[in-house]
Amino acid sequence: MRILSIQSSVAYGHVGNSAAVFPLQRLGHEVWPVLTVHFSNHTGYGAWRGPLLDPADVREVIDGIDDRGVLGTADAVLSGYQGDPAVGAVILDAVARVKAANPDAVYCCDPVMGDVGRGMFVRPGIPEFMRDEVVPRADLITPNHFELDFLAGTTTTTEAEVLAAVDAVRARGPRQVLVTSVRYDDPGWEGEEELLEMIAVSDDGAWSVTTPLLPIAPNGGGDITAALYLAHLLDSGSPAVALERTAGSVFAVLEATLAAGTRELQIVGAQDAIAVPPTRFAARQLR
Template identity: 55%
Template sequence: MNLLSIQSHVAYGHVGNSSAVFPLQRLGVEVWPIHTVQFSNHTGYGAWRGQVFEASLIGELVEGIEDRGRLVACDGVLSGYMGSAETGAAILNAVGRVRVANPRADYCCDPVIGDVGRGVFVRPGIPEFMRDAAVPAADIVTPNQFELEFLTGHTVVSQTDVLAACERLHAMGPKVILVTSVLTDETPVTSIDLVASGPDGRFLLRTPRLDVSLNGAGDAIAALFFLHLKRTGSAAAALQAAGSSVYGLLRRTFEASSKELLMVEAQDELVQPSTVFEPLKL
């Protein structure tokens, strides 16, 4: 399998492509990464060095792959944080070129907008671009609870609300949805829920809640869910595999009191999670 991953990149730590590429490679995927930025570290540290690349670079690199005659072998495109609407437009253009070369290719969009407790943390115009352009173009989307509410205009308090919001999101275009973190009235205080919705049904995966907030976990689960969905064709199977792996990765990182995901040290969790959680059909 060959996947084109268009995301940010950091030299130190694991966010964006630095969080998505290695898990995919570890599981046997050939990844073609295109970096939208290259920073020393993620911006959550409050200080960083590096630069944002021109949006035109995305098209240039995709064209170079096309010159090699390899876009026909691209099975899908993965995107995450978009620093500007221009970058977003370039990503969608890349998706279009891949689909022309290989109509069976899928586009997985992680619609990074904000988070519960933090609100919107992307530049003005990006939330609207995600809602109006990126999400309708995607086959698979992986919002968190805050992003699900923003994209659909539907407040999520209960599991019923989650399913209603997913129906609204499906109506916008995506065939498969992974809600990467959900806290509803039915979620125990010691747990966190993930919800997947696809042609095979609606499913909930509940894992223990860890007292940790780590940048890059969402990038990793989006990549893993996309991979397992491509391989199995099942939202339930992809939810189980991706959710179990990322929980194991987070648990190992939490136990080590690390500020960065232990992506390499805990890589066995990607292949064979130490705890496998069973999805519940909703």
């Protein structure tokens, strides 16, 4: 597959394109990374250096790809953090151009806006732009639990409520939804181990995978998850298979990160588990 990935980039560590490109390549896909920022490191450190690219410069790079006559051959467009509505407009224009040439191309949007415990961490206006302009144009979205609640305009505390919120969002555009980092106050699971749930929903049904909750929360986890799920969904055509493969690989990366005692995802060290996803977690059909 050929994937146009329009995201941030860091020199040190793994977020944005720096978390998505290598895993996609390790799976054998051709990736065209377009950068929206190029920072020394992710902003979680509290200090960083490097440029926030002007939307016109981002458009120039995409235009240059189009000049080669290949933009319309992309099988998918992947986007993540959008720091400015003007960058979002450039991304949507690129999606429209790709789809005009290849109607079967898929737009996967990771609607990065916030998280539980942190609230919204993007600039004012970005959440509304994402909800009203970007998400309705996407074929696949990969919000976390917090972001799903914002997009649906509700608060979800049970699996049934999460599914209802997903259906509300799907009614506005995206047919495929992957919800990450789902946690409930009273999940009803047996045992005392804390778990995280991922839920995939399409026209064909809904599936869930639960994994142990590890005592780390590194930046970039959502970026690699969105990239891997997109790749496995397009490759298999099955949300359940894509869910199982994504969960196996991401959990292996997180385990390696925990063992290394670092705050940066061990994507390179765990690359074999990306190329051949462990069959560790089985998908459970919800409906």
